[in-house]
Amino acid sequence: MLASLSVTELAMGIDLGTSYSCVAIIEDGVPTVIPNEWGERTHASVVSFMDDGRVLVGNDAKKQIITNPDNTVYSSKRLIGRFFFSEEVRKARTVVPYNIVEGPNNSVRIRIRDTLYSPQEVAAIILKEMRQIAENHTGQTVTKAVITVPAYFNDNQRQATKDAGKIAGLEVLRIINEPTAAALSYGFGQGYNQRVALYDLGGGTFDVSILDIGDDVFEVVSTAGDTYLGGDDFDDRIMHWLADSFQQQQNVDLRQDKYALQKLKEAAEKAKIGLSEHEVVQIHIPLIYTDENGYSLDFSTTLSRAEFNQMVMDLVQRTFKVCDEALQSARLTANEIDCVILVGGPTRLPIIRSSVRHYFQKQPLTDVDPDEVVAMGAAIQAHALLDTQQSTYLLDVTPLTLRLATVGGYTEKIIDKNTPIPIDRTRCFTTASDNQEKVKIKIFQGESNLAKDNTLLGEFEFSGFKVAARGEVTIEVTFEIDTDGIVNVSARDVETGTQASTTISLGSGLSDHEVAQAQQRNEGLMVSNR
Amino acid sequence: MAEDPNVHPVWAAETKHIASCLDQLDYYQVLGAATDAPAEELKIRYHQLQRNYHPDAFFTSPDPELRDAVRRIAKRVAEAYVILRDPEKRAKYTRDIASPERVKKLRYNDESVREQRIEKEQELGKTPQGRQLWKKAEESVRKGDVAAALRDLKTAMLFEKDNERLKARIGELEAQVKK
Structure with a gap:
């Protein structure tokens, strides 16, 4: 018996969410969400750097958003693996109170007092906290993890998430897609075939995946998503509505005051959650504004479900455009789907539930808590990877077209x-000039023929092949997408068979050296337990 | 070399052998299916093979050669399935591997993509003018005006003297008119 206990090492599944994170392990054969010492099962993905050097993580850090706005980082998943000039980063800079600055190679950094942190480092602090929760619960060291990402994440975002794991001192067994993980939690495949749609509305992203599940094989047929759409956008609608009402009442625009804006945001999230259960919610924000005479104003109003539904109708509609796209790719219609699973806290909203039911003409399944279903699936996958008795087989897909830059700003599909x-x-390239020593290629991900409308993954430079007259050297380049959905590029000289050396430039990611440095800094952090 | 204790040594040797000669197999041989196998059968074969050669099942295998072999097989099985599940690509691929060019066409490569694009473009004319006229002609046929269609097709012939498909189409319509 003792021997069988040590067969499988402990490995955790971590759902690293935009708004909340969650950690699970397999306990006595059952996927189990691990609560922290205070019994909390999900943890705000927020990191707060205190004046005394302590670092708060989770729901405590979230409370600091208002009192310590400059040094409290939230929604950093929206920044991970993005370029500084991207739309998402530009938008974040206008909304969040903390300081987002440009790092090397157009990357993103967060300035806390005099220190610059990459979004990967912030994610690493959250991951480390998840690890701590798992270790407190099991009394064992846990270093192996499966981390989930939105299905529509590109290579840069996946690589950055993996680097965050490394910085946190984790051995990242696998990066898996959130909707696919959710499907695993539902424990399908008991001998019958099902076609399942996963409707995954998270805090910052929306994904749809369509799976064919037969016995023990989970085949993802198609996936589509919008990495600019999530529950936060619903909060923003309420927030702006509140700001407008206040402006009408008092002729003051609260949007000019980041402190007031945070209070509105907090109230908006609370109101949204309240509307899942009640037809009408009362919103009361004390001391939201102090005028020039030092007189403080409270703000009270009510919001009905009907008003809210009208505010967010276009956001809801956008999710179904994505569903259309996923179905079209799978060459299916909505009524050919056997069942629909809801994933992510925002799917608790009645407007989402009724719209999903209407679109698929089916009652969606919500048996597993939509906030926990992803972490549980990740734990199942982590366990399966270490277990030699494999019981389920995941066949996932790449969400975006991989492209190669050609002349004139165009790209072609790879x-x-x-x-x-x-x-x-595999593709072959020949040298274009005599005695050429290097071959450079640029690769992108996205759905446009035009390079500028896609995401740049990097520029690869190959050297170390035979130097000869132009056209005489043929280099065979292999593009691989691995099981993490991460792109690897390698090249060899066809004639001599020698592997060409590859250097990546223009990438948004961290170098090995930067990861090692961040790892050191992460180890030295004083993460506080309240 | 570290052997995997969870795998029969004969199976491990066989798997490494298969991985080493993948480049000599066509996609049907990779999937173990006949060239006329129905789409559902290809899917079943794909699932079966992924069960046998899924890289996750060998994640902890102490034998790096076996891990590599399984990964290469899994990738080729996926490639075979992706090409053969697309009816147009499958039709072209099946023709290609029966042709004298077979050895060069075992993997659906850039050349295959290019050829398929050209074939598709030539379906209705090889020149922009020809295509436009042909399209108009087919529209006329649908409306029942075969005479107008023939006029347009013959004009298209001025642009594309050697288009055999176009000639054949004119022949068909002329035969219809005679009846």
């Missing part, structure tokens, strides 16, 4: 979206 992974594709 690997289509919705291709199963792992997969590889």
Whole structure:
């Protein structure tokens, strides 16, 4: 018996969310969410750097958003793996009170007092906290983890998430897609075939995946998503509505005051959650504004479900455009789906539930808590990877088309979206000038023929092949998308068979050196337990 | 070399052998299906093979060669399935591997993509003018005006003297008119 206990090492599943994170392990064969010492099962993805050097993580840190706004980082998942000039980062800079600055190679950094942190480092602090929760609960060291990402995350975002794991001192067994993890939690495959749609509305992202589940095989047929749409956008609608009402009442625009804006945001989230259970909610924010005479104003109003539904109707509609796209890719219609699973806290909203039911003509399944279903699936996958008695097989796909830059700002396809992974594709290149020593290629992900409308993954430079007259050297480049959905590029000289050396430039990611440095800094952090 | 205690040594040797000669197999041989196998059967074969060669099942295997072999097989099985599940690509691929060019066409490569694009473009004319006229002609056929269609197709012939498909189409319509 003792021997069998040590067969499988402990490995955790971590749902690293935009707003909340969650950690689970397999306990006595059952996927189990681990609560922290205070019994909290989900933890705000917020990190607060205190004046005395302590670092708060989770729901405590969230309370600091208002009192310590400059040094409290939230929604950092929206920044991870993005370029500084991207739309998302530009938007974040206008909304969040903390300081987002430009780092090397157009990357993003967060300035806390005199220190610059990458979004990967912030994520690492959250991951470390998840690890701590798992270790407190099990009394064992836990270093192995499966971390989930939105299905529509690109290579840069996946790589950055993996780096965050490394910085936190974790061995990242696998990066898996959130909707796919959720499907695993539902424990399908008991001998019958099902076609399942996962409707995953998180805090900052929206994904739809369509799976064919037969016995023990989970085949993702298609996936589509919008990394700019999530529950936060619903909060923002309420927040702006509140600001407008206040402006009408008092002729003061609270949006000019980041402190007041945070209070509105907090009230908006609370109101949204309240509307899942009640037809009408009261909103009361004390001392939201102090005028020039030092007179403080409270703000009270009510919001009905009907008013809210009208405010967010267009956001809800946008999710179904994404559903259309996923179905189209799978060559299916909504009524060919056997069942629909809801994932993510915002799917508790009655407007979402009724709209999903209407779209698929089916009652969606909500048996597993939508806030916990992803972490539980990640734990199942982590366990399966270490267990030699494999019981389920995941066949996932790449969400975006991999492209190669050609002349004149155009690109051509290398690997289509919705291709199963792992997969590889080989292409040959010849040198264009005499005695050429290097070959450079630029690769992108996205659905446009124009390079500028896609996301740049990096520029690869190959050297170390035979130097000869132009056209005489042929270099075979292999593009591989691995089981994490991460792109690897390698090249070899066809004639001599020697592997060309590859250097990546223009990437948004961290170098090995930067990861090691961040790792050191992460180890030295004083993470406080309240 | 570290052997995997959870795998039969004969199976491990066989798997490494298969991985080493993937480049000599066509996609049907990779999937173990006949060239006329129905789409559902290809899917079943795909699932079966992924069960046998899924990289996750060998994640902790102490034998790096076996891990590598399984990964290469899994990638090729996925590639075969992706091409063969697309009816147009499958039709082209099946023709290609029966042709004298077979050895060069075992993997659906850039050349295959290019050829398929050209074939598709030539379906209705090889020149922009020809295509436009042909399209108009087919529209006329649908409306029942075969005479107008023939006029347009013959004009298209001025642009595309050697288009055999176009000639054949004119022949078909002329035969219809005679009846």
